[in-house]
Amino acid sequence: MQPSDYWRTRAGAAVKGVLAPRSGEPGLAPIASDAAAQHAANEPVRLARFPAPAPVAHVVRHFWVPRWRLPTGVVVEQGVLEYPSANLVVEPDAAALYGPSIGRGVSRLEGEGWAVGALLQPGVAGLIAPGEIRALVGGSVPVEALRLHGAAAGVARVRESAGAGRDDEAVAAFADWLGLQRLALDDDSALAARVVELAETDRSILRASELAEAAGLGLRALERLVRSRLGLTPKWLIGRYRMQEAAHRLAASDPPPIAELAAELGFSDQAHFTREFRTVIGETPRRYAAAARAAGFPRGTAPT
Numbered sequence: 178m179q180p181s182d183y184w185r186t187r188a189g190a191a192v193k194g195v196l197a198p199r200s201g202e203p204g205l206a207p208i209a210s211d212a213a214a215q216h217a218a219n220e221p222v223r224l225a226r227f228p229a230p231a232p233v234a235h236v237v238r239h240f241w242v243p244r245w246r247l248p249t250g251v252v253v254e255q256g257v258l259e260y261p262s263a264n265l266v267v268e269p270d271a272a273a274l275y276g277p278s279i280g281r282g283v284s285r286l287e288g289e290g291w292a293v294g295a296l297l298q299p300g301v302a303g304l305i306a307p308g309e310i311r312a313l314v315g316g317s318v319p320v321e322a323l324r325l326h327g328a329a330a331g332v333a334r335v336r337e338s339a340g341a342g343r344d345d346e347a348v349a350a351f352a353d354w355l356g357l358q359r360l361a362l363d364d365d366s367a368l369a370a371r372v373v374e375l376a377e378t379d380r381s382i383l384r385a386s387e388l389a390e391a392a393g394l395g396l397r398a399l400e401r402l403v404r405s406r407l408g409l410t411p412k413w414l415i416g417r418y419r420m421q422e423a424a425h426r427l428a429a430s431d432p433p434p435i436a437e438l439a440a441e442l443g444f445s446d447q448a449h450f451t452r453e454f455r456t457v458i459g460e461t462p463r464r465y466a467a468a469a470r471a472a473g474f475p476r477g478t479a480p481t
Contacts, residue, residue, distance in 0.1 A: 300366030
């Protein structure tokens with residue numbers, strides 16, 4: 178399956194989690210197809226995402242490669258709403274496992290650079306990270322401290338290809354390295370992945386008790402599972418995906434009325450939605466939508 182085919186089957190997947198830039202700032206130009214890549218080639222900051230090859234699809238959700246070239250003195254603080262999982266990231270001078278941020282995450286970009294990342298499937302980080310998974314939330318672990326074989330050689334191969342601008346080869350080298358680990362999810366990790374999928378895809382789930390019922394678990398069992406395998410809470414999972422959906426919809430060329438969107442996402446009223454959105458995103462839904470339109474966000478994506 179080619180990247181363009183992959184993303185066409187997942188409406189919005191190429192941009193959810195990537196926040197629109199603030200007014201007047203350049204932001205990531207997400208790429209979902211070869212044509213979009215050509216369109217985004219001159220963007221100062223761009224992001225390509227690649228589906229995980231079949232042998233590692235059970236441990237990697239997708240690979241991502243940002244590249245940026247900014248004028249001297251220009252700094253971009255790209256906002257993200259991270260998925261409830263960890264990212265294994267290789268950069269020119271570092272390689273580490275990064276846990277999700279509870280609030281709005283920020284990547285600071287300046288000068289010229291790149292990274293190659295693997296968004297791990299829920300539950301996988303616990304197989305390679307030392308200690309309790311809760312310690313990874315909002316933190317990171319250098320690759321040398323992870324339970325991974327051949328880290329030095331694997332990272333070197335990814336860097337060689339990425340440094341030469343060969344994104345496809347860098348992703349293939351990353352996938353080959355992870356494939357050598359022979360990682361296998363145990364029953365609880367697989368169940369955690371199922372819980373995350375339900376929270377992401379079932380818009381009728383608005384409360385932790387509803388998520389527990391959909392997963393066939395008691396509420397306390399669900400809370401223990403999510404805490405032990407993800408370091409998070411069921412309430413956070415539901416809230417995170419609602420905020421991702423809200424930000425994605427508000428950044429559309431024709432965003433829905435805020436009151437309508439609030440009701441669709443299960444908020445009691447527009448005021449409740451606005452307070453929650455401002456707490457997580459840092460600005461009101463109305464200002465966010467206006468900034469997204471002013472920036473022409475999202476750019477570089479294929480029709481879904």
